[in-house]
Amino acid sequence: MNLRKAGYVVGExxxxxxxxxxxxxxxxPRYEYLVIPNVDEREGIGKKPVVVxxxxxxxINYSDILGEGLSLDELESIINRYTATTKVFGEAKILGYLNxxxxxxxxxxxxxxxxxxxxxPSDLLERFFTKDIRSGxxxxxxxxxxxxxxxxxxxxxxxxVAVIAQTGAGKSYLVGLMLENLLPLGATVIVLDPNxxxxxxxxxxxGGATAIADxxxxxxxxxxxxxxxxxxxxxxxxxxxxDFSKLNAGQVCDVAGISSRWAVIRExxxxxxxxLQGIYGPPQLIEALERIALNPATDARKAKAAMSATTYIRRxxxxxxxxxxxxxxxxxxxxxxxxxxxxxxxxxxxxxxxxQKTLDDVWGLAVTGSLEYPVFIVLEEAHNFAPxxxxxxxxxxxxxxxxxIAAEGRKFGIFLxxxxxxxxxxxxxxxxQCNSQIIMRLTNPEDMSAVRRSxxxxxxxxxxxxxxxxxxxxxxxxxxxxxxxxxxxxGRRSGEGGSDIDLEEALRGALxxxxxxxxxxxxxxxxxxxxxxx
Amino acid sequence: MKFxxxxxxxxxxxxxxxxxxxxxxEKQSKLESILKEELExxxxxxxEPRNVFTEEYSVDSSSASRTLSNGIDFxxxxxxxxxTGNYNKPKLRFEMVKGIRDYNVITGFERILxxxxxxxxxxxxxxxxxxxxxxxxxxxxxxxxxxxxQELHLRGWHHLPLVLLDAMQRLFEACVERKVMLVGxxxxxxxxxxxxxxxxxxxxxxxxxxxxxxxxxxRWKHRETGYTTPLLLGEYAVEKEVKNMYGDPDGYRRRFxxxxxxxxxxxxxxxxxxxxxxxxxxxxxxxxxxxxxxMRVDIPACSLGIDKKIMDVTxxxxxxxxxxxxxxxxxxxxxxxxxxxxxxxxxVDREVRLGVKAVDTVYKSVLGxxxxxxxxxxxxxxxxxx
Ligand SMILES: Nc1ncnc2c1ncn2[C@@H]1O[C@H](COP(=O)(O)OP(=O)(O)OP(=O)(O)O)[C@@H](O)[C@H]1O
Ligand SMILES: [Mg+2]
Numbered sequence: 001m002n003l004r005k006a007g008y009v010v011g012e013x014x015x016x017x018x019x020x021x022x023x024x025x026x027x028x029p030r031y032e033y034l035v036i037p038n039v040d041e042r043e044g045i046g047k048k049p050v051v052v053x054x055x056x057x058x059x060i061n062y063s064d065i066l067g068e069g070l071s072l073d074e075l076e077s078i079i080n081r082y083t084a085t086t087k088v089f090g091e092a093k094i095l096g097y098l099n100x101x102x103x104x105x106x107x108x109x110x111x112x113x114x115x116x117x118x119x120x121p122s123d124l125l126e127r128f129f130t131k132d133i134r135s136g137x138x139x140x141x142x143x144x145x146x147x148x149x150x151x152x153x154x155x156x157x158x159x160x161v162a163v164i165a166q167t168g169a170g171k172s173y174l175v176g177l178m179l180e181n182l183l184p185l186g187a188t189v190i191v192l193d194p195n196x197x198x199x200x201x202x203x204x205x206x207g208g209a210t211a212i213a214d215x216x217x218x219x220x221x222x223x224x225x226x227x228x229x230x231x232x233x234x235x236x237x238x239x240x241x242x243d244f245s246k247l248n249a250g251q252v253c254d255v256a257g258i259s260s261r262w263a264v265i266r267e268x269x270x271x272x273x274x275x276l277q278g279i280y281g282p283p284q285l286i287e288a289l290e291r292i293a294l295n296p297a298t299d300a301r302k303a304k305a306a307m308s309a310t311t312y313i314r315r316x317x318x319x320x321x322x323x324x325x326x327x328x329x330x331x332x333x334x335x336x337x338x339x340x341x342x343x344x345x346x347x348x349x350x351x352x353x354x355x356q357k358t359l360d361d362v363w364g365l366a367v368t369g370s371l372e373y374p375v376f377i378v379l380e381e382a383h384n385f386a387p388x389x390x391x392x393x394x395x396x397x398x399x400x401x402x403x404x405i406a407a408e409g410r411k412f413g414i415f416l417x418x419x420x421x422x423x424x425x426x427x428x429x430x431x432x433q434c435n436s437q438i439i440m441r442l443t444n445p446e447d448m449s450a451v452r453r454s455x456x457x458x459x460x461x462x463x464x465x466x467x468x469x470x471x472x473x474x475x476x477x478x479x480x481x482x483x484x485x486x487x488x489x490x491g492r493r494s495g496e497g498g499s500d501i502d503l504e505e506a507l508r509g510a511l512x513x514x515x516x517x518x519x520x521x522x523x524x525x526x527x528x529x530x531x532x533x534x
Numbered sequence: 535m536k537f538x539x540x541x542x543x544x545x546x547x548x549x550x551x552x553x554x555x556x557x558x559x560e561k562q563s564k565l566e567s568i569l570k571e572e573l574e575x576x577x578x579x580x581x582e583p584r585n586v587f588t589e590e591y592s593v594d595s596s597s598a599s600r601t602l603s604n605g606i607d608f609x610x611x612x613x614x615x616x617x618t619g620n621y622n623k624p625k626l627r628f629e630m631v632k633g634i635r636d637y638n639v640i641t642g643f644e645r646i647l648x649x650x651x652x653x654x655x656x657x658x659x660x661x662x663x664x665x666x667x668x669x670x671x672x673x674x675x676x677x678x679x680x681x682x683x684q685e686l687h688l689r690g691w692h693h694l695p696l697v698l699l700d701a702m703q704r705l706f707e708a709c710v711e712r713k714v715m716l717v718g719x720x721x722x723x724x725x726x727x728x729x730x731x732x733x734x735x736x737x738x739x740x741x742x743x744x745x746x747x748x749x750x751x752x753r754w755k756h757r758e759t760g761y762t763t764p765l766l767l768g769e770y771a772v773e774k775e776v777k778n779m780y781g782d783p784d785g786y787r788r789r790f791x792x793x794x795x796x797x798x799x800x801x802x803x804x805x806x807x808x809x810x811x812x813x814x815x816x817x818x819x820x821x822x823x824x825x826x827x828x829m830r831v832d833i834p835a836c837s838l839g840i841d842k843k844i845m846d847v848t849x850x851x852x853x854x855x856x857x858x859x860x861x862x863x864x865x866x867x868x869x870x871x872x873x874x875x876x877x878x879x880x881x882v883d884r885e886v887r888l889g890v891k892a893v894d895t896v897y898k899s900v901l902g903x904x905x906x907x908x909x910x911x912x913x914x915x916x917x918x919x920x
Contacts, residue, residue, distance in 0.1 A: 064884060065881050065885070069873070070870075070871070070873065070874065071870075071871045071872075071873075073870055073871045074870035074871035074872075074873060074874035074877075074880075075870070076870070077868065077869065077870030077871070077874055077877040078870060078874060078877045078880065078881055081590065081868070081877045081878055082616060082619070082620070082877065082878060082881045083619055083620040084881065
């Protein structure tokens with residue numbers, strides 16, 4: 001091994017961390033990986049040398065001459081004359097060593113002061129974090145080493161996965177990247193996409209077609225105006241409609257926003273539905289409700305309720321999703337198929353209903369044993385669809401089925417990929433079931449503590465690192481990697497939908513327009529002057 | 535707290551005499567008013583601070599000694615010479631001596647070795663110092679030169695004081711030859727020579743006045759900046775013996791260095807004979823900033839281009855204040871603040887320091903390893919690094 005030396009172990013050493021002395025030329029940066037090549041690990045009564053991997057936690061430069069006790073003048077008098085040497089020491093936490101089977105083991109013996117510490121070689125790092133680099137799902141590189149690739153263990157998805165980070169940290173970028181590499185393995189993925197984040201995945205960043213273009217279907221309610229990306233830009237979309245006549249009374253009321261406390265109104269809706277047959281839509285339901293309201297035989301209370309119900313149902317007329325045909329369920333659960341259900345622009349109750357219905361349908365297949373292949377469900381903005389009790393919002397219709405799948409889905413081959421920027425607002429029943437987590441930059445203290453409560457794999461150190469992560473940097477904990485791994489997410493080929501707008505560019509445009517408008521004015525004035533002069 | 539009551543009582547009882555010590559006594563003695571006047575006339579404003587010299591160097595040392603359980607004493611002496619930029623030269627001396635009974639011998643031995651190593655480290659490196667450099671040594675030069683003019687009471691080491699004197703004579707010469715300004719700077723000095731010189735100007739012949747020089751400065755000049763009239767020190771400390779030294783060096787040696795090894799006699803006579811014709815030392819005190827501790831500055835006359843030997847000056851004489859302007863400029867520029875009275879001397883002091891831990895862990899175990907014997911301290915004597 002041709003290793004680069006980083007320093008020497010000094011002082012007190014235990015099996016979890018050590019201090020090392022380095023120098024200003026060769027000190028390893030924070031997060032850099034180190035090895036101590038020959039730690040004597042006890043084995044029965046004997047010993048065997050193991051290569052222990054560690055990560056730099058802290059790096060400290062100090063000077064025993066330029067101390068904080070000096071005044072500014074005193075310091076300057078020294079600095080202007082003498083180049084005081086800077087001393088450097090660091091603290092590293094031990095990550096473990098690889099045993100013969102390639103498993104990561106925490107050592108039970110400590111290194112000895114005076115042992116040499118080296119920068120960890122790339123090949124060791126690759127073996128250390130990634131189970132199998134060839135069959136894994138590539139998501140980027142180590143944060144400190146862009147030559148060390150990191151791939152997720154597909155089997156890690158057997159546990160639900162949560163992707164947690166504050167807004168703009170790169171969750172959707174990462175999820176898109178995972179999907180783009182999960183799909184070629186044969187996966188069935190359904191993305192519930194409230195912000196059109198995934199609709200552009202057929203296209204590469206520069207407009208070409210991605211390798212997954214043929215296996216991706218975008219579903220959209222037809223006729224919705226003002227979309228960010230047209231159907232054409234997306235590369236074609238299937239209409240997503242809901243057969244209104246298949247909704248039961250409860251579902252109709254939920255979608256229409258009739259509170260479950262208004263029992264009489266809900267009852268009236270039930271009665272009206274009872275009168276309808278065949279294929280019908282909201283107009284027919286309104287007519288039926290009016291019939292009930294106007295029928296002299298109806299008792300006064302119910303008549304009033306039926307009349308109130310029409311106000312709510314009338315709103316549904318504006319929703320463009322009612323059609324004669326549901327998405328054929330068989331399409332969604334096809335192997336090697338990525339279905340993006342674009343919920344952007346839909347009313348909250350409607351998207352909740354769609355989420356609920358989609359999950360119900362898949363769940364129905366699963367529990368009856370009709371699901372042939374595992375299904376991955378990506379739930380973006382999950383805190384909205386599965387709010388926690390303390391979230392201060394109405395618990396929508398989708399919460400129940402999400403909690404259910406979170407609890408039991410894996411047994412039936414349904415795996416959740418929960419994406420949220422508000423871990424504090426999401427149902428803890430859902431979050432705690434996500435045994436694998438990918439956590440990116442997070443600074444809100446409440447959200448941080450929610451993550452800490454739900455994540456066993458997140459050590460104190462890693463937890464403290466969360467606010468310091470940059471955009472696109474992630475900590476992977478749980479079953480996706482062998483040990484918690486700090487990753488710089490890179491390599492996405494497919495286009496992003498909901499990516500940040502270039503505000504600078506937009507402002508430049510605004511300024512240009514403003515200046516143009518201003519320039520017009522003096523011309524008018526000139527004109528006036530010209531006229532008056534004449 | 536215990537004893538506080540007793541403490542207050544005791545102070546109360548002796549208040550007047552204690553206050554007199556601090557000069558807080560109302561009625562100043564006649565002598566004191568003379569001294570005040572004299573100091574006024576021997577006090578000069580500081581020149582503008584400026585880096586006058588090409589390169590600046592500083593030298594300091596530290597030492598530690600320990601008594602081992604078998605009665606052997608060991609001594610670690612370290613010196614460091616630093617210079618502007620990152621010039622950095624170390625020197626170390628290690629000695630083991632058996633059979634010391636007197637604690638004063640230990641301190642004396644250690645003291646001379648430190649004085650010596652500071653001189654030697656400059657000699658070692660002087661060839662590479664550019665012309666017109668200044669070398670600052672922590673401590674005074676005159677005392678170092680005139681203090682120990684008799685043998686050390688330690689077998690095998692009787693001649694050690696002469697080694698120091700020899701080295702100093704060589705250093706003075708080398709400094710002239712290499713055009714290097716040699717300056718001793720001490721932060722605290724117990725000298726009374728300026729007081730004595732001022733009194734003698736007024737006709738008082740007081741060999742050993744009551745007042746320390748710094749005491750006068752503290753009393754009347756503490757809030758000001760300035761420096762005292764440089765004083766040329768000649769026979770002052772060696773008055774009685776000077777004639778014997780050059781007239782009859784062998785006799786002097788027999789009286790004061792009788793126990794040195796016969797093989798060293800001739801060399802010793804040479805060193806002794808050289809003392810009176812060594813350069814006189816120019817000395818002054820300066821306060822670089824109001825409220826700062828006064829420092830004592832020593833410069834060999836030859837470094838200032840003044841050709842006066844020890845024996846030419848009986849026992850001291852005041853000089854023109856401007857003779858030391860360059861050095862005063864430099865030292866004013868070097869002043870950093872209360873703790874950093876001289877930037878390079880501050881750094882060298884920090885860098886050379888020998889910690890107790892270093893002695894009792896690192897040095898001790900290296901010693902044991904190198905010699906192949908276990909090193910055990912004598913439990914009854916505990917000493918620390920200086
Ligand atoms: N790994 C990465 N490399 C390069 N750019 C990235 C990376 N991750 C994110 N970005 C960029 O950062 C911006 C925000 O990313 P993204 O939309 O994925 O964030 P998000 O966490 O999903 O935010 P939100 O919570 O608002 O949905 C996008 O413009 C994206 O292109
Ligand atoms: Mg997003």
